[in-house]
Amino acid sequence: xxxxxxxxxxxxxxxxxxxxxxxxxxxxxxGPKQATKFELVRAKKMDxxxxxxxxxxxPDLKDLPEGGNVPFGIYIEVAGKDIEEDxxxxxxxxxxxxLNFIEGIMHLNxxxxxxxxxxxxxxxxxxxxxxxxxxxxxxxxxSELPFVEKIQIxxxxxxVKVKEMYDQAIQIYDARDAKAxxxxxxxxxxxxxxxxxxxxxxxxxCVITPQRYSNCGSISWFDGRASAQVDPKGPVFAINKGExxxxxxxxxxxxxxxxxxxxxxxxxxxxxxxxxxYPHTSCGCFEAMAFYIPEVEGYxxxxxxFKGVTVNGLPFSTLADSGAGGRQVDGFHGxxxxxxxxxxxxxADGGWDRVVWMPQSVKDRVKEFMPKEAVExxxxxxxxxxxxxxxxxxxQKNHPVVKRWKxxxxxxxxxTEGEEALETTAFPVSTATVSTGGFKIIFKNAKIHAxxxxxxxxxxxx
Ligand code: SF4
Numbered sequence: 001x002x003x004x005x006x007x008x009x010x011x012x013x014x015x016x017x018x019x020x021x022x023x024x025x026x027x028x029x030x031g032p033k034q035a036t037k038f039e040l041v042r043a044k045k046m047d048x049x050x051x052x053x054x055x056x057x058x059p060d061l062k063d064l065p066e067g068g069n070v071p072f073g074i075y076i077e078v079a080g081k082d083i084e085e086d087x088x089x090x091x092x093x094x095x096x097x098x099l100n101f102i103e104g105i106m107h108l109n110x111x112x113x114x115x116x117x118x119x120x121x122x123x124x125x126x127x128x129x130x131x132x133x134x135x136x137x138x139x140x141x142x143s144e145l146p147f148v149e150k151i152q153i154x155x156x157x158x159x160v161k162v163k164e165m166y167d168q169a170i171q172i173y174d175a176r177d178a179k180a181x182x183x184x185x186x187x188x189x190x191x192x193x194x195x196x197x198x199x200x201x202x203x204x205x206c207v208i209t210p211q212r213y214s215n216c217g218s219i220s221w222f223d224g225r226a227s228a229q230v231d232p233k234g235p236v237f238a239i240n241k242g243e244x245x246x247x248x249x250x251x252x253x254x255x256x257x258x259x260x261x262x263x264x265x266x267x268x269x270x271x272x273x274x275x276x277x278y279p280h281t282s283c284g285c286f287e288a289m290a291f292y293i294p295e296v297e298g299y300x301x302x303x304x305x306f307k308g309v310t311v312n313g314l315p316f317s318t319l320a321d322s323g324a325g326g327r328q329v330d331g332f333h334g335x336x337x338x339x340x341x342x343x344x345x346x347x348a349d350g351g352w353d354r355v356v357w358m359p360q361s362v363k364d365r366v367k368e369f370m371p372k373e374a375v376e377x378x379x380x381x382x383x384x385x386x387x388x389x390x391x392x393x394x395x396q397k398n399h400p401v402v403k404r405w406k407x408x409x410x411x412x413x414x415x416t417e418g419e420e421a422l423e424t425t426a427f428p429v430s431t432a433t434v435s436t437g438g439f440k441i442i443f444k445n446a447k448i449h450a451x452x453x454x455x456x457x458x459x460x461x462x
Contacts, residue, residue, distance in 0.1 A: 028115075031069060036159070050150075057156040094141065113304055133155070191241050197285055273347040306359040
């Protein structure tokens, strides 16, 4: 029995987190197989929106091939006396939440990267058109967001129309992102927090500052401000940044207090501009993952759209799982692409001087914001497919991380006070843990053979 009499399936928070596997899906909308997909909300004047209207452009759900995959767009126009352009980003982000409330609909990601599945079970229950989906969205928007007075929703499956609107949407996202560029975290007293992803990652809270974009890449500082003003009790709220405790790492007393309160004490400290120590938590919606590659002492970056394996042999999904879930994991750091355009990008770790690898498509997107030298010295999948190839590339290009290797090598060649050199053929260990390339290897009752073992006191290392 549905929450709404005229909707054939149930609707409620219990369906959030519902996973629809390939075998159970009626149809897939957007997703990794489609180059063009988008969701977009635009603020309109009152007389431009016909409240409650749902339009379908292209084949409706019942006419899409069973088990198939199609380009897809969701275009929502909203109006209200308090609505302004700055509310578009946060309103758009709610599509994710509200669609996931519908039984048999799974929505992942955001903006240009949406991935939706409709289950066979819900289709058989009668969910054969986008019209009831639109009706549910419209009702949820109007009951949850008081500033939405009128709403009109268009679903697009016609590939030509999807492509046309996708191109426009990309320009609109870019204009939104560009708005906060040039502003500094030092210039504002208030940051914004978002806990929308707590339904998936209960200990996650995004802290949105002018120079550190939300992980999902959908909510800027301006969006946060607009949302907190019209809906202060909602999931996006103001954070008084408080006292600056560490300028380089980006630690603020107000952020620490806020995250402690919002995560019920699970997280009590955040350093905003580093992937080590107390990094910003990573939910699961981040646009990209910065992953530390210990062999070269630098970061790789991989975005959700990158198909195949990264330079350390792992795909995005594995790397994403290593840091997701609202955790603070050293060296696995969920980020927005826009954060890569910020001067505060991984500032405490050395910024661009520590980035060693990224997909060419990401490089193309952020190139004009990278230091000139980094454009040359950061490898892509075209330059290096393995860590050994990466080492060679970085050495040839004299990447700044190479100096670190030289220093370390020199330190290791001589044993000094506090260090001990052992020469042995084999020594037993009862239990030892080694972390490398994102894996933890645990040796139990093993014998390790080595020509020489140097034990040295570790300096704190980033
Ligand atoms: S990633 Fe962050 S800003 Fe985006 S919806 Fe989730 S919690 Fe909010």
